[in-house]
Amino acid sequence: MAVRKLVPNVHSVGAIDWGRKIFDELIPLPDGTSYNAYIVKGSEKTALIDTVDPEKEMELLVNLHELGIEKIDYIITNHAEQDHSGAIPLILEHFPEAVVVTNQKCKSFEIDHLYIHDSNFKVIHDGDTLSLGDKTLKFIMTPWVHWPETMVTYLEEDNILFSCDFFGSHFASSKLFAEESPKVVEGAKRYYAEIMMPFRSIIRKNIEKLSDLKIKMIAPSHGPIWKSPSTIINAYKEWISEEVKNEVVIPYVSMHESTLIMVEYLVNELMKKSINVKPFNLPETDTGELAMSLVDAATVIVASPTVLAGAHPAAVYATFLMNALRPKTKFVGIIGSYGWGGKMVDQLSGLLGNLKVEIIDPVLVKGRPNEDDFDALDKLVEKIVENHKDLN
Numbered sequence: 144m145a146v147r148k149l150v151p152n153v154h155s156v157g158a159i160d161w162g163r164k165i166f167d168e169l170i171p172l173p174d175g176t177s178y179n180a181y182i183v184k185g186s187e188k189t190a191l192i193d194t195v196d197p198e199k200e201m202e203l204l205v206n207l208h209e210l211g212i213e214k215i216d217y218i219i220t221n222h223a224e225q226d227h228s229g230a231i232p233l234i235l236e237h238f239p240e241a242v243v244v245t246n247q248k249c250k251s252f253e254i255d256h257l258y259i260h261d262s263n264f265k266v267i268h269d270g271d272t273l274s275l276g277d278k279t280l281k282f283i284m285t286p287w288v289h290w291p292e293t294m295v296t297y298l299e300e301d302n303i304l305f306s307c308d309f310f311g312s313h314f315a316s317s318k319l320f321a322e323e324s325p326k327v328v329e330g331a332k333r334y335y336a337e338i339m340m341p342f343r344s345i346i347r348k349n350i351e352k353l354s355d356l357k358i359k360m361i362a363p364s365h366g367p368i369w370k371s372p373s374t375i376i377n378a379y380k381e382w383i384s385e386e387v388k389n390e391v392v393i394p395y396v397s398m399h400e401s402t403l404i405m406v407e408y409l410v411n412e413l414m415k416k417s418i419n420v421k422p423f424n425l426p427e428t429d430t431g432e433l434a435m436s437l438v439d440a441a442t443v444i445v446a447s448p449t450v451l452a453g454a455h456p457a458a459v460y461a462t463f464l465m466n467a468l469r470p471k472t473k474f475v476g477i478i479g480s481y482g483w484g485g486k487m488v489d490q491l492s493g494l495l496g497n498l499k500v501e502i503i504d505p506v507l508v509k510g511r512p513n514e515d516d517f518d519a520l521d522k523l524v525e526k527i528v529e530n531h532k533d534l535n
Contacts, residue, residue, distance in 0.1 A: 145206075145209075146206050146209050146210050147319050149181070149301075149303065149319075149360065149362065149368065150301050150303070150360075152183065152184040152185070152278070153181065153182070153183050153184075153298065153301060153303065154181065154182045154210055155179060155180070155181055155319065155362075155368070156180050156181065156182050156191075156203060156206040156207055156210060157177060157178050157179040157180040157181075157193075157195050157199075157202075157203065157206075157364075158177065158178050158180075158195045158196075158199035158202040158203060158206075159175070159176075159177045159315050159316075159317075160175055160176050160177060160178065160196070160198075160199060160315060161175045161315045162175065163175055163176055166313065169430070170313070170337050170338075170430065170431060171429050171430055171431045172313050173429070173431070174313065174314045174315055174316075174326070174330055175313070175314070175315030176313040176314065176315055176365055176366070177314070177315055177316075177365055177366060178194075178195035178196045178199055178226055178227070178364065178365070179193065179362065179363060179364045179365065179366075179368075180192065180193045180194050180195055180203055180230075180364075181193065181305060181362060182207070182210060182212060183275060183278055183280070183298060184275075184278075185274070185275025185276035185277055185278035186275070186276030186277040186278075187274070187275060187276030187277075188216040188217065188274070188275040188276060189212065189214060189215055189216050189217075189275070190215070190216065190217040190218070190219055190244075190273075190275055190280060191207075191215050191217070191218050191219065191234065191241070192219040192221070192296055192305045193219065193220060193221055193222070193227045193228070193305070193307065193364050194218070194220075194227065194228060194229065194230035194231055194234060195226070195227075195229070195230050196225065196226040196229055196230070197225060197229040197230055197233075199230075200229070200230035200233045200234075203230055203233075203234070204233070204234075204237060214238065214240065215234065215238040215240075215241040216240070216241060216242065216275075217241065217242050217243075217244050217265075217273065217275075218231055218234060218235075218241050218242070218243045218244065219244050219245070219280065219282075219296050219305075220243060220244070220245045220249060220253065221245070221249075221293060221294050221295060221296060221305065221307035221364070222249065222290060222292065222293045222294075222307045222308060222364070223245075223249045223252035223253050223256060223257075223290065223292055224290060224308075225256065225257075226364075226365075227307060227308075227364050228253055228256075228257060229257070231243060231253065231257060231259060232257055232258070232259065235259070235263060241263075242263065242264070242265045243259060243263045243264045243265070244264075244265045244267055244273065244282075245264065245266070245267065245292075245294070246266065246267060246268065246269075246282070246284060246292060246294055247266050248291060248292035249292040249293075249294070250264045250266055252290075252292055267282045268282075268284075269282070269283060269284040269294075270282070270283065272299075277300065278298060278299075278300050278301070279298070279299040279300060280296050280297070280298060280299075281296070281297040281298075281299055282294055282295075282296055282297075283295050283296075283297060283352065283353065285309060285349040285352065285353075286345065286349075287342045287345040287346075287349075288307075288308060288309045288339060288342060288345070288346055288349055289308055289338050289339055289341075289342060293307060293308065293309070294307070295307060295309060295353070297356055297358075301359070301360075302356075302357050302358055302359035302360065303358075303359065303360045303361075303362055304353070304356065304358045304360070304361045304362065304372070305362050305363075305364075306361050306362065306363045306364075307363065307364045308338065308339075308363070308364060308365065309339075309346075309349070309363065310331070310361050310363050310369065310375045310376070310379065311331070311334055311363035311364055311365035311366050312327055312330035312331040312333070312334045312363070312365060312366030312367070313330060313333065313334050313365055313366065314326070314327050314330035314331075314365070314366040314367065316366075316367050318367060319367060319368055320367055320368050320369070320370045321366065321367040321368060321369045321370070321374070321375070322369075322370055322371055322374070323367070324367060327366060327367050328374065328375070328378060329435075330366060331366065331375060331378065332378070332382065332435055332438060333431045333432075333434070333435050334365065334366070335379065335382055335438070336431070336434035336435045336437065336438050336468065337430075337431055337434045337468075340382075340434070340437070340438065340468045340469060340470060341467065341468055341469045343382075343383040343469070343471065344383075346379065346383050347383050350376065350379060350380065350383075358372045359372070360372065361375060361376075382438050382439075384471075385471055386471075387439060387440065387441040387471055387472065387473055387534065388419070388439040388440065388441060388534060389417075389418055389419060389441060389531050389534040390418070390419040390420070390421065390436075390439060390440040390441060390442070391413055391418055391419070391420050391421070391440065391441070391442045391443070391444060391527060392421045392423070392433075392436045392437060392440040392442070392443045392444070392472075393406055393409065393410065393420065393421065393422040393423065393443075393444045393445075393446055394422075394423045394425055394428070394433060394443070394445055394446070394458065394461040394465075395422060395423065395424060395425060395445075395446035395447065395458075396424070396425045396426060396446070396447055396448070396455045396457040396458050397446070397448060398448050398450075398455070399448070400511070401448065401480035401508065401510060401511045401512065402446050402447060402448050402478070402479050402480050404511065404512055405446060405478050405479070405480070405506070405508065405512055405516070405520060406422055406446050406478075408512070408517060408520055409444065409446075409478070409520055409523070409524065410422055412520065412521065412524045413524055413527065416524060416527075416528050418527065418528070418531060421436045421440070423436070423461075425455075425457035425458065425460075425461055426457055430464070433461065433464070434464070434468060437465060437468060437470040437472065438470060438471075439471075440470070440472055441472065441473050441474060441530065441531055441534055442472065442473065442474040442475070442476065442503075442527055442530065442531070443465060443470075443472050443474075443475050443476070444475075444476040444477070444478060444503075444523075445458055445461060445462055445475070445476070445477050445478075445491055446458070446477075446478045446479055447477075447479040447487060447491075448479055448480050448481070449479065449480065449481035449482065449484075449485040449487050451485075452484065452485035452486055452487075453485060453486065453487055453490045454479070454487045454490055454491050458479075458491065459490070459491070459494070462491050462494045462495065463494050465495070465498070466494050466495050466496065466497045466498060467497070469497050469498065470498075472498065472500055473500060473501065473530070474500055474501050474502075474503055474527070474530050475495060475498065475500045475501075475502055475503065476502070476503035476504075476505065476506075476523060476527075477491050477492070477502075477503075477505040477506075477507075478505060478506045478507070478520070478523070479505075479506075479507055479508075480507065480508050480509070480510065480511070480512070481507060481508075481509060482509070482510070487507070488505045488507070501530075503523065503526055503527070503530075504523075504526075506519045506520055506523055
């Protein structure tokens with residue numbers, strides 16, 4: 144990533160990872176990602192806000208050299224995870240006078256993960272400020288977006304919020320600002336769904352905490368920068384609300400077409416009732432796409448054949464994932480087929496303990512569905528329509 148200016152004396156010096164296709168060995172990255180770091184030069188002091196993933200640490204050093212940075216007084220670390228803080232040890236080697244500024248919990252994490260010595264740290268608290276001369280940094284604790292120690296840094300004179308993972312997106316782009324890339328909001332929704340959604344209620348409180356700030360620009364640690372902060376803030380407010388949409392998500396897997404026949408029938412009948420349906424063939428599904436679909440859906444129907452008396456492992460994983468992500472879904476149903484028996488419904492229902500949902504009566508068929516089974520699916524459609532009648 145080339146050095147680029149946000150405003151006078153504030154520059155982006157991070158790295159773009161065009162080729163990264165999976166994050167945490169879990170999250171698909173169809174658009175790559177970036178590790179954003181920022182230099183803020185005051186009249187007296189210079190601060191580096193966050194660093195980069197260790198794989199890109201040499202790019203950070205090159206960018207600092209290109210910008211002519213000869214001294215760093217402070218390394219502000221908003222979050223201990225290595226894609227943000229992993230290059231701190233290298234930066235300290237090249238700028239040994241730098242002080243690592245963060246909160247106590249983040250300090251303890253970075254001592255454990257990065258072996259940074261206690262003497263390198265300056266501990267700050269919620270609402271503290273740090274003067275760089277003609278520029279002032281304010282620190283605001285925003286726990287659980289998405290680790291317990293996360294915070295954001297606000298540049299008071301320029302009204303820039305350095306938000307770390309908050310409001311970020313896994314989106315590699317040569318464009319500095321999000322408004323220049325229409326797909327960034329979709330990337331931010333994917334990022335929210337995969338990482339932030341389990342903490343909806345806490346995020347709601349953190350957004351309220353930021354409401355008194357005059358924010359002209361949001362500079363996250365992943366993805367392009369938001370010159371129109373209301374775009375991403377309003378999107379977050381919609382995602383974290385309790386409002387769901389007239390949508391049914393159907394994660395499914397089928398081995399001998401019996402379950403597939405049920406899914407296709409259900410999709411067609413729901414479409415006739417003007418309900419938006421999103422089926423996902425689990426063995427071929429992008430996990431991020433499935434997670435995004437869960438953000439707004441009122442109903443999820445898990446469809447699976449029985450394998451060794453239980454659900455297919457792909458359906459088990461999808462149900463486990465849904466429980467972990469804790470979407471605001473209101474209704475969950477289970478459909479599928481079996482050959483001789485099993486406890487698939489009990490198994491899948493038992494994986495949903497984190498969700499505040501109504502479990503709809505399941506529809507299970509022995510072998511391929513017959514006329515009575517299609518009648519049962521029609522009743523399931525009627526139940527879904529009734530549940531959705533007050534939704535847009």
